[in-house]
Amino acid sequence: xxxxxxxxxxxxxxxxxxxxxxxxxxxxxxxxxxxxxxxxxxxxxxxxxxxxxxxxxxxxxxxxxxxxxxxxxxxxxxxxxxxxxxxxxxxxxxxxxxxxxxxxxxxxxxxxxxxxxxxxxxxxxxxxxxxxxxxxxxxxxxxxxxxxxxxxxxxxxxxxxxxxxxxxxxxxxxxxxxxxxxxxxxxxxxxxxxxxxxxxxxxxxxxxxxxxxxxxxxxxxxxxxxxxxxxxxxxxxxxxxxxxxxxxxxxxxxxxxxxxxxxxxxxxxxxxxxxxxxxxxxxxxxxxxxxxxxxxxxxxxxxxxxxxxxxxxxxxxxxxxxxxxxxxxxxxxxxxxxxxxxxxxxxxxxxxxxxxxxxxxxxxxxxxxxxxxxxxxx
Numbered sequence: 232x233x234x235x236x237x238x239x240x241x242x243x244x245x246x247x248x249x250x251x252x253x254x255x256x257x258x259x260x261x262x263x264x265x266x267x268x269x270x271x272x273x274x275x276x277x278x279x280x281x282x283x284x285x286x287x288x289x290x291x292x293x294x295x296x297x298x299x300x301x302x303x304x305x306x307x308x309x310x311x312x313x314x315x316x317x318x319x320x321x322x323x324x325x326x327x328x329x330x331x332x333x334x335x336x337x338x339x340x341x342x343x344x345x346x347x348x349x350x351x352x353x354x355x356x357x358x359x360x361x362x363x364x365x366x367x368x369x370x371x372x373x374x375x376x377x378x379x380x381x382x383x384x385x386x387x388x389x390x391x392x393x394x395x396x397x398x399x400x401x402x403x404x405x406x407x408x409x410x411x412x413x414x415x416x417x418x419x420x421x422x423x424x425x426x427x428x429x430x431x432x433x434x435x436x437x438x439x440x441x442x443x444x445x446x447x448x449x450x451x452x453x454x455x456x457x458x459x460x461x462x463x464x465x466x467x468x469x470x471x472x473x474x475x476x477x478x479x480x481x482x483x484x485x486x487x488x489x490x491x492x493x494x495x496x497x498x499x500x501x502x503x504x505x506x507x508x509x510x511x512x513x514x515x516x517x518x519x520x521x522x523x524x525x526x527x528x529x530x531x532x533x534x535x536x537x538x539x540x541x542x543x544x545x546x547x548x549x550x551x552x553x554x555x556x557x558x559x560x561x562x563x564x565x566x567x568x569x570x571x572x573x574x575x576x577x578x579x580x581x582x583x584x585x586x587x588x589x590x591x592x593x594x595x596x597x598x599x600x601x602x603x604x605x606x607x608x609x
Contacts, residue, residue, distance in 0.1 A: 272497035272505040275407045277487060279416060279479040282308050283446045287417045289439035290383060292352075292359050297386050298417040298441070302345060305409050345410055347381045350557035350596055351521040354384045357555070357588055357598050358519075365517060365550055366392055375540060376400065377499070377520040377533070382411045384519055386418050389492060396491045398515070404496040411494060420486045421448055446470070449478035499532040503539045515540050521557040525567040530575045537601065538581050544603060551602045554582070560595035569597050580604065 286304040290297045358365065366372045371394035376385040379399040389397050399415075401407050417423070421443055423430050429447030433440045449470055454461040470478065486492060495502060506512065518541055523533065542552040561568045569586070576584045581604060588598040 270402055270496065270498045272495060272501040273404060275404055275494040275496050277412055277483055279445060279482060280308060280413055284442050284444050285413055286440065286442050292356050295359050295387060297383055298423065299347065299381055299383065300410055300413045300417065345406060348522040350559065351383055353596055353598060354519060354521050354555060354557040355387055358384055358387050365553060367550060371395060372516040373514055375515040375518045377518065378523045379411055380406060382414055386414060390418050398493045398495060400495050400502055402498060407494045407496055415492055417443060420482050421445060448482055449475055452478040452481040499536045503536045507539055512539050513541065513543050516542050516552050519555040524556065524558045524572045525562040525565045527566040527571055530572060534576065534579055554601035556599040558597060560597055576601065
């Protein structure tokens with residue numbers, strides 16, 4: 232089943248979450264994607280894109296600023312790769328077709344991770360405003376974001392809670408490599424640094440865009456303060472492939488050494504199976520997810536994964552291990568809704584669930600909080 236959503240355009244022309252298009256919910260002609268029923272678990276290492284620069288947009292919420300890679304920049308990278316090696320496009324690349332006709336979700340193939348969904352912005356705002364209630368001030372919380380896509384909620388945690396460790400999961404490896412990991416890097420080890428870092432920044436009408444000069448950082452990582460002298464003595468100023476890899480390793484070392492960030496790809500069943508095999512059951516203090524309950528068929532897998540991975544509370548623990556689910560109240564034309572998910576969770580008898588935030592209006596959005604049932608302090 233494939234479908235598209237009707238969206239409003241963001242500042243960079245990227246679609247930001249809207250309302251599902253009932254007429255497109257699997258009723259039209261099937262696209263030429265190679266479908267599979269499941270995606271196996273795999274850990275995706277952090278790596279710097281093999282490009283000279285990336286273009287990112289600033290995302291603001293109150294006093295917080297995060298950087299997010301532009302989709303047009305991803306398209307440019309893919310076009311370069313196609314021209315260089317003639318490689319066949321996968322499902323995610325096809326979903327980025329520039330004619331605007333590509334499906335936003337192709338069940339079992341591509342789950343929409345390239346887009347910044349509206350409810351992920353709601354979740355980001357909730358974390359900014361209520362982080363002290365969710366994360367213990369002196370703790371080192373372990374956080375998992377399911378269906379992370381652009382990963383803005385995780386990026387907030389990663390950059391605002393120095394002791395936190397974050398695991399970011401998406402169905403598609405390509406999404407992690409093209410969007411999620413560049414976003415992680417753009418907010419940490421290659422964060423925009425102005426002219427001193429070789430970057431070019433444009434700001435107008437409340438928007439801010441930066442072209443991050445990765446090659447500048449690579450030469451700096453290899454040659455340090457003597458970069459101009461070292462490059463001037465070379466026959467060719469460009470770094471060789473081996474030099475670029477060495478530079479990337481040095482840049483990443485600052486992030487990798489802390490062990491604070493992990494990316495995994497695969498469907499929820501394989502993630503549950505593999506993490507259980509690794510002895511990681513009940514290890515995450517906070518699990519969060521956005522726009523993942525639009526299909527009731529996914530509820531059993533999601534609920535099973537949450538029950539496997541959410542940490543068990545200690546005696547009179549505060550704050551409690553928590554699941555945050557950001558979703559539209561109703562997904563028109565689709566089977567999922569906040570009400571149906573609440574009913575499923577309540578009937579399962581494992582978690583308590585409540586709405587902790589509502590947007591109001593006719594096209595409502597909510598944030599749900601789940602905790603272990605009977606986890607209160609006597």
